[in-house]
Amino acid sequence: MAPPDAATADIAPPQVSHDHGPSSPPAAAATADMQRPKYSIMDTAALAQVLTEHRIKLHPHVENIQRHYILHGMPLSVAEIDWSRIANLPKAVGPLLAAHFGLVTTVTQTNRSADGYTTKLLVKLPSGSLVETVIMRYDRHQRDVDGDDTASIVSTTQGKPRTTVCLSSQVGCKMGCSFCATGTMGFTANLTAAEIIEQLVHAHRVQHVDHVVFMGMGEPGQNIPAVFAAIQTMTNRRILGLAPRNICVSTVGVLPLMHQLLDECPGVNLALSLHAPTQEIRNEIVPSAKVYPLDALMAAVDAYIARNKRILIEYILIKDVNCSVPAAHELGKLLAPRARGVIVNLIPYNPTETGRQYVPPTHDDVAEFETICRQEYGLRTTVRRTMGQDIDGACGQLVVKEQRKGRAAKKLTAAAAAAAAAASPSSCSDRPAVDVEDLAVAPAAAPDTFERKIGRVIKRRSSPGRDDTPAAADDAARDGDSGKDFVRDWLPVGLAALAGVLVTRVVWKLATRRRR
Ligand code: SF4
Incomplete structure (x- = not known):
């Protein structure tokens, strides 16, 4: 049977089903770069399904399309190919291929x-x-x-x-x-x-x-x-x-x-x-x-x-x-x-x-x-x-190395997040979970904490202006606490010293009177 005139067939995105798990074209369309074509030009099943949906006969067009692509140097974009040079290929196929096919890798x-x-x-x-x-x-x-x-x-x-x-x-x-x-x-x-x-x-x-x-x-x-x-x-x-x-x-x-x-x-x-x-x-x-x-x-x-x-x-x-x-x-x-x-x-x-x-x-x-x-x-x-x-x-050596690089980058990111959480006033439950290797990197938090302390001192000395941020409120609360601690720690010492001075003075006066 001769193919129907497909010149007017619409080129709406076709729905092609695959059963190869996560690397199948529909999954790719959902997750990968949206600029990429949805289906591989070398995907015989996808080509067959798209042609069928547009009522274009499969034989010999599927094979001719793939062969034409190969003979023309396998460019990265199928839009570069002049599909009209395939004998008897319906005119609608070229735009269909350009819209939905290419190399997916x-x-x-x-x-x-x-x-x-x-x-x-x-x-x-x-x-x-x-x-x-x-x-x-x-x-x-x-x-x-x-x-x-x-x-x-x-x-x-x-x-x-x-x-x-x-x-x-x-x-x-x-x-x-x-x-x-x-x-x-x-x-x-x-x-x-x-x-x-x-x-x-x-x-x-x-x-x-x-x-x-x-x-x-x-x-x-x-x-x-x-x-x-x-x-x-x-x-x-x-x-x-x-x-x-x-x-x-x-x-x-x-x-x-x-x-x-x-x-x-x-x-x-x-x-x-x-x-x-x-x-x-x-x-x-x-x-x-x-x-x-x-x-x-x-x-x-x-x-x-x-x-x-x-x-x-x-x-x-x-x-x-x-x-x-x-x-x-x-x-x-x-x-x-x-x-x-x-x-x-x-x-x-x-x-x-x-x-x-x-x-x-x-x-x-x-x-x-x-x-x-x-x-x-x-x-x-x-x-x-x-x-x-x-x-x-x-x-597998090269991929393993690339994966290792990726994991190292992720761990650095996680360690940085852990360090930021450690430096923040939030509770432990707010901190991201880290593993043993992350903890080995976590001491990077120390300079940050140290800088915060130094920053508070500098701010107190040079900038008496008010800071209403939550962090500043937290700092101020901690500054107030440290003042109370000073009084509590040093008041007994001061009183003892004062008592010592008074006792010494009384003893010295009594000794002076007896000599007279
Ligand atoms: S583990 Fe390596 S050598 Fe063994 S089957 Fe898999 S790819 Fe081949």
Whole structure:
């Protein structure tokens, strides 16, 4: 059926429903900057609903709109785009898009590493939360630049140069891995599919991206609907057209994700963050291991390999925790039966602020671990380069730092409020509650109190004029009290001194008379 003539359709604000919690567009409209568009241009559901409300057929317009936006350089404002160049698009759609769509996230910080290979974007969501997006560049010259000769560099120098973007899927994470900065934040919210795709859009604006990994903040397995929807948009040939083999989803071992990925997103790669060769060590550093035990994970790995040939096994190497020689043998024994289908990516621990005193392995530790896996168990291995350490490259580091700055500023404000309350004549119950750390800052109140006292003295001496403010009345009352105190304290002393003088005088007169 041909679309109705939509040229006269009104462009009243549409009501689009989403079910992705606090970061959904309606919540954004209520809380975020009112200048921002209400809906993301990459939000397929919102686009579909708005077009439906205006009786405009969805196919092929939704895909055409998103593709047109991408082909035109993904500007921050969709109003810059000439929508009339899309064939057969009703004229009313352009004003609709300009009025209600755009990018709902913004980049608030862009940090580039000194070597130029890593760029970290701090992305602000409509809810105000921050997530990280990392762009990593690999090219044939890296070996010469960094002088490294690890296995990963050998593999990196093969093939074409490429740019990979690492996306976040959640604000914070509830999995609590002990070596991860994001794990210390706790969980705040799931990202919507549009918020995930917009990270890719922002990265594309910095540099053309050809590979995507879901290894940023959050566990994709805890936000499966949005992650799968984002991947489906990315791999849609009529929209972003990324090859599924260029996308990798990393999970710490959430079984539903491992089982569903190939059904929902065929050809997409899976990485299992194993990090330990035994259930005991895994329990220690990956708390979710208790829910998803090692034997169930290996069964899921085998099922995945049967359909997609190979899986990436990620293994963080932490000295004195999981990178000993026995641990290498345990890992070898665990993976040897499926050696043809696994690639083990060894990741030297990147020091981060987690509250744990973990130590990175030495170069020799890494080499020995890798040699055992390769030579004794026939595993294919790579060693991940440490990238972007000078810009807090590890997952969640930058956001944790920003949050800490925000908390410090809040505490200073609270401490200042506490100090003001302490200096005021109001009762204790009027003072804001403060915690122990606030109390440590609270002595800042002392100079203020001291200045008030000094101020009263100066005022009494230099300004006899009347002050009717409540504070002045309070000061005057306290001044009157201090006068009474003086009389009470010094009157007995004065009387005693007077009595002493009188007694001395009487004694002296009596002595004088006797001598005569
Ligand atoms: S490593 Fe991944 S799953 Fe574990 S806490 Fe960090 S973000 Fe979450």
